Amino acid sequence: MQNYLTEIFGNELVAEITVYVLNTIPVLAFIVLFVLFAVWLERKVSAHMQDRLGPMRVGWHGVLQTVADFLKLVQKEDIVADANDKALFNIAPFLVFVATLATYTMLPFTSIFVGSNADVGIFLVLALSGAVVAGILMAGWASNNKYSLYGSLRAAAQIVSYEIPTALVVLTMIMVYGTMNLGDVTEAQTSYFWNWGIFGGAGLGLGKFLLVPFMFVAFIILFISTLAESNRTPFDLPESESELVAGFNTEYSGIKFSMFFLAEFANMFLIGSILVIFFFGGYNSPFGYFGNLIGVDWLIPIEQLFWFIGKGMFFVFISMWLRWTLPRVRVDQLMTICWKYLIPYAFFNLLIVGLILLI
Amino acid sequence: MIKDYLKNTWEGLYTVLVGMKITWKHLFVPSVTLQYPEERAKLPERARNRLFVNINDCIGCMQCATACPVNCIDIETVKGAPVDMPGETSKGKKKALWVTKFEIDIAKCCFCQLCVFPCPTECIQMTDVYEYSEWDRDNLIYNYANLTPQEVDIKQLNLEKFQAEKEAKKIEAAKAKAEAAAKKAEEDKAKSEEKPSDDEKKEEK
Ligand code: SF4
Numbered sequence: 303m304q305n306y307l308t309e310i311f312g313n314e315l316v317a318e319i320t321v322y323v324l325n326t327i328p329v330l331a332f333i334v335l336f337v338l339f340a341v342w343l344e345r346k347v348s349a350h351m352q353d354r355l356g357p358m359r360v361g362w363h364g365v366l367q368t369v370a371d372f373l374k375l376v377q378k379e380d381i382v383a384d385a386n387d388k389a390l391f392n393i394a395p396f397l398v399f400v401a402t403l404a405t406y407t408m409l410p411f412t413s414i415f416v417g418s419n420a421d422v423g424i425f426l427v428l429a430l431s432g433a434v435v436a437g438i439l440m441a442g443w444a445s446n447n448k449y450s451l452y453g454s455l456r457a458a459a460q461i462v463s464y465e466i467p468t469a470l471v472v473l474t475m476i477m478v479y480g481t482m483n484l485g486d487v488t489e490a491q492t493s494y495f496w497n498w499g500i501f502g503g504a505g506l507g508l509g510k511f512l513l514v515p516f517m518f519v520a521f522i523i524l525f526i527s528t529l530a531e532s533n534r535t536p537f538d539l540p541e542s543e544s545e546l547v548a549g550f551n552t553e554y555s556g557i558k559f560s561m562f563f564l565a566e567f568a569n570m571f572l573i574g575s576i577l578v579i580f581f582f583g584g585y586n587s588p589f590g591y592f593g594n595l596i597g598v599d600w601l602i603p604i605e606q607l608f609w610f611i612g613k614g615m616f617f618v619f620i621s622m623w624l625r626w627t628l629p630r631v632r633v634d635q636l637m638t639i640c641w642k643y644l645i646p647y648a649f650f651n652l653l654i655v656g657l658i659l660l661i
Numbered sequence: 662m663i664k665d666y667l668k669n670t671w672e673g674l675y676t677v678l679v680g681m682k683i684t685w686k687h688l689f690v691p692s693v694t695l696q697y698p699e700e701r702a703k704l705p706e707r708a709r710n711r712l713f714v715n716i717n718d719c720i721g722c723m724q725c726a727t728a729c730p731v732n733c734i735d736i737e738t739v740k741g742a743p744v745d746m747p748g749e750t751s752k753g754k755k756k757a758l759w760v761t762k763f764e765i766d767i768a769k770c771c772f773c774q775l776c777v778f779p780c781p782t783e784c785i786q787m788t789d790v791y792e793y794s795e796w797d798r799d800n801l802i803y804n805y806a807n808l809t810p811q812e813v814d815i816k817q818l819n820l821e822k823f824q825a826e827k828e829a830k831k832i833e834a835a836k837a838k839a840e841a842a843a844k845k846a847e848e849d850k851a852k853s854e855e856k857p858s859d860d861e862k863k864e865e866k
């Protein structure tokens with residue numbers, strides 16, 4: 303595609319930039335569609351877990367409820383209070399959203415579509431999800447509201463702390479797969495499901511079986527710490543409604559609020575897809591492709607997209623399930639979980655996996 | 662130390678799973694939601710909702726207005742003149758008063774049902790209607806009286822006429838009585854003038 307565009311524009315730089323811009327469009331469309339669906343799903347799951355029905359009016363069982371809500375949100379007045387720091391206040395939601403969007407471009411949705419097949423893929427994902435903190439801090443500070451500031455300070459403390467176990471597990475994974483490129487990580491787990499990371503990867507022999515329990519521990523740690531990084535319950539202290547109104551987005555309304563919202567839900571799928579890529583074979587089907595069977599090549603990417611989104615949605619569902627099961631942890635418990643439990647476990651895991659890989 | 666640590670870890674994970682099992686079960690419990698305008702909960706037999714007054718049976722005794730703790734019933738009556746009596750209730754009780762105004766401010770009503778019990782003709786009752794929101798608060802003042810203002814004027818006039826007649830009769834009667842009394846007094850006087858003669862007679866003895 304880039305070569306083709308270079309021919310049109312006659313300039314490599316312009317062509318390259320155009321390619322990057324074009325690459326984000328399907329990702330953006332995916333995020334918007336996913337969020338429309340996920341918000342509805344969240345409300346349905348929560349409702350049914352509490353023996354309610356949830357939205358039922360707009361569309362079949364309320365499937366279009368989020369569309370209606372979104373239309374309403376867009377119409378709302380964009381309120382900027384006098385005491386707000388205007389510049390920061392306006393940039394913050396876009397920074398948060400753009401950082402999230404940028405992480406999505408690293409994800410290999412299928413073997414033929416990766417927004418940006420960067421060699422430092424997972425590293426960039428970590429860096430960009432760290433950049434979200436800057437946006438959240440900006441939002442809280444510029445709001446000039448004590449609850450917002452509390453929320454964003456908590457968010458900063460939480461994300462920065464949980465970045466460590468995440469990074470340690472990711473380091474373990476990089477050791478196992480020998481690459482940071484998410485596409486290559488996925489490639490390493492092709493064909494059947496026993497090649498998936500959670501079952502010890504594609505290798506054969508003793509090492510594979512020794513790895514299984516430690517991969518499982520790594521999976522649990524990564525799940526918990528990414529959950530905390532995306533500010534989901536039980537780690538939703540930054541926006542704990544019952545204590546801080548709505549945390550860092552208290553002062554936001556209309557389209558800017560929906561930016562935060564979009565980013566939060568997009569993060570949910572991001573967690574899911576990172577877990578899927580490292581432990582559950584990414585876009586790989588657990589048992590061969592239907593397209594291969596009947597010899598239709600173009601079917602394979604579609605199947606891959608299906609498996610990727612399907613597995614991702616499974617983890618999104620699990621995080622919703624957790625949200626409606628667990629109460630919010632206290633701040634000290636939050637820090638205890640991270641520093642006293644996750645980090646030592648992640649460290650030992652890293653060491654043991656390293657030793658296993660050596661033999 | 663290390664044992665506690667491992668135990669904590671295990672308990673943390675295990676209790677989360679226990680909780681998740683519970684919520685998973687509830688995912689399949691039939692929901693208790695009623696889709697309100699289409700489905701409604703059955704009201705209890707003696708549910709207290711909007712009041713209804715069968716004005717044809719009302720004898721205007723004001724028991725209900727007196728009983729109401731929030732004074733939301735406003736009744737005005739005019740006595741019926743013999744030429745134009747209000748007729749009977751459905752149970753054959755004679756009415757003596759025209760009910761010219763019967764307003765219930767249902768916005769103030771607290772549904773205590775205290776107005777229902779004292780009614781001698783059982784014409785004020787609780788119904789099962791509970792959806793009667795209005796855009797304007799004034800629309801919640803329900804007027805049950807069925808007389809037009811002209812009719813009210815007529816009743817008023819009738820009564821005044823009757824009372825005037827009665828008054829006139831009374832004055833006449835009083836006059837007659839006064840005359841009779843005067844007559845009697847005179848007679849008594851005449852008698853008493855004759856009476857002292859007894860004493861005189863005695864003294865003479
Ligand atoms: S129900 Fe109670 S408050 Fe309502 S009108 Fe009757 S006595 Fe008054």
Ligand code: SF4
Nearest residue numbers: 719720722723725780
């Ligand atoms: S108590 Fe019954 S009869 Fe008496 S005024 Fe009230 S409604 Fe009419």
